[in-house]
Amino acid sequence: MNIKGNKFGIFKGVFTPSILTILGVIMYLRLPWIVGQAGLLATLGIIFVAHIISVSTGLSVSSIATDKKVETGGTYFIISRSLGLPIGGTLGIALFVGLSFSVSLYLIGFAESLLTSAGIEATLNNIRIAGALTLLSVTILTFISTSLALKTQFIILAVMLLSLVSVFSGKHEFAPVVPMVETVTGSLPWIALFAIFFPAVTGFEAGVSMSGDLKDPKKSIPKGTIAAILIGLIVYIALTLFFSLTVNREMLMDPTILFKISLYSPIVVAGIWGATLSSALGSILAAPRILQATAIDRITPKIFAKGYGAGNEPRNALMLTFVIAFVGIMIGDLNVIARVVTIFFIITYGFLNLTCAIETLAGSDFRPSFRIPGWISLLGAAACFIVMIELDLVAMIAASVILITLFLFLKRKELSLQTGDTWGGFWLSVVKHGLSKLSAKQGNDKRNWRPNIILFSGGVSARPHLISMGQSLVGKLGIFTNVELFQRRSEKDLFIKSVEAITTTDSHGNTVFTRRLLCKDIYEGMDTISRVYGFTGFEPNTILMGWSKNSNDPEKFIGMVNNLEALDFNLVFLHYISEAGFGNKTNIDLWWNGTSGNLDFGITLIKFMTSDPGWRRIRIRILLINNESSIGDHLHQIIRQVLDNHRMYGSIKIINNNIEKKPTDEIIRFYSQNTDLSILDFAVSGEISPMSNYMNLSQLLSMSGTSLVIRAGSTFERVGLPVNQKFQANVDFDDQKTTLSINDRLTLPDIEILASELSRIAGDYEEMHQIFVQQPLGEMQMNFKKTLTRISELNESIFRSLEQMLKEKKRYYKYNRLQ
Structure with a gap:
């Protein structure tokens, strides 16, 4: 942070470095070529889409800057103080790398122009040598004094304005026969041309990154940033119209076209050199300060946090910027570097817009003097992410993997700010919105x-089994x-x-x-x-x-x-046996009394339990003590239907207690003695008092394994037969019930899925048999055709069930192989 050094205002600290970087190497060396490739309409589309991103991002930066005191680091400081250090650090490092490569982008453009003006062939090696020497000179200038570097920019700005006047006022003989409106056949794709142009609109970052050296960041950043972006937009539109209407396509492909159409070509050369050098100066001033800010927050090594002199110059960080820029110059291809820079800047700008949107929509203490609607920031963020996908999917995936890895690394360091971030307010807003939606949809x-x-x-420590359950x-x-x-x-x-x-x-x-x-x-x-x-x-x-x-x-x-x-709560009571625990967590018995909603509730609870890795492989058995044999088949169908509704697999056991009339607790202990968890029905019968019911259950539980006792609220449907309802067989001979019980005679396979299907087939056949027997003989004769239809339906049901069994068998074995 600059404490004792000179502080800069709007024009010197923000506007000048921003506009010189915006009107830089792309404007001089690539805009004529892009117009020649794309034509007037496509080029204007490129400019407008790029400025949707830059304008929305500039407005977002301006809004945040008028709310918080923006210190050293500019964009990094803004993001990290809103979204937290892990996200801010990730994007801050990405922005630092992007700005460092921007230095090489501008110096490669300078080297191309310098070599062409000197009559030297612009080969790759010559570009590398000239670019490296220029980089060394720019680094030394910045190393000596930031103020000195900024003062040189006023001279460069004056030369650049004169060069633009020379271009617009020049006379030439290269006018097109018709204006170049359409895209030329065989040109590069629109998105590729966009990627080459986009670094031109990232120049305002140079001014924002000077935040630590400004007298009044809240005033300087909004005014200087928005002014630079708007003037840059006007200049680019004017040049695009000028090139497409006054210069033919062949000449626009010529790298020296600006020299040939200008009124005084030496001033254009000076303008190109000044623009490229000033852009490089803007980026080489900004990048080290971002790295310095990340080091102050313990994200990057502490050595980069050290500052020198009255202005707290980040010289250690400047050396790393020099190394990265040197690598870019060794690559030597302006178009390749432009695409790399575009990816890093678009990612950063997307999250910068997202930061402002979150602050606007969820920040309880966000009160900027320059407020913008949240949709503007969301529009900018959406445009960034869409363009990034269209631009270079492979590069986007590679950059995303790198940034996600870096984020996870920073997340593990558990970095945090004493002042907090916006995420708390964001999640509170999400919860509030969700609750309002839930309240509007209340009901069963x-x-x-x-x-x-x-x-x-x-x-927690006294009853860990309850927490686990x-x-x-x-x-x-x-x-x-x-x-x-x-x-x-x-x-x-x-x-x-x-x-x-x-x-x-x-x-x-x-x-x-x-x-x-x-x-x-x-x-x-x-x-x-x-x-x-x-x-x-x-x-x-x-x-x-x-x-x-x-x-x-x-x-x-x-x-x-x-x-x-x-109060209509669902009730669940755990009776835990420490010696048995939860066993192997492979078997659950659900006991149902045949009338309550506990069947539906119990199966629902089991369904949620299966998402727990410990209970994922459980086998379910539904048991019911039936004291009236005539309704057994009907109860079996009810249970099967509830299981099907929940898309759950389970075996069904109807225990016929019509003859022996054994005590309920004795039956439950016998059948569930080896199960890992029993779920018992706590529905109260009107035949006994609540105290007696409680005592009976307590006695049963004392002699059972680990169990859940449940009672369903009104949310869960009461299924089954009303209490005391019984089927009466209607037969014409001896008033005698004639039933066929196939389930009692079946030996079911061990595979529960197959066993359930076989049991269901038997139940269907028993039901058809009972209907057939109960129907009076005379009525049967009158409805002979209907009877045959029923038999046919039964056969079709059996064949469908067999097909389903084969499918379930395959699924069963496949599931067990995966397990």
């Missing part, structure tokens, strides 16, 4: 349902908040005033967002938090906690459960 949107869980864990249940799409309540009965109020919001880490290194509260009563605390936690559009929908074992106050637990049910 089953398709987009996601678990939003309040987890009452009692402590919570993370598994939400998967990749849900969210949970861990609430730790600590009871202190001596408190007068339910909660003390302070709430501790912390971020903790579980045993697997996953981040857990936790809120710790001290309360008078645990159960009342849970009830109150469940009522008030959350906000419109993002209310919690599920409560997860441990099952209350050996509770000293079961009435309070039952009361809390009833209150949560009245």
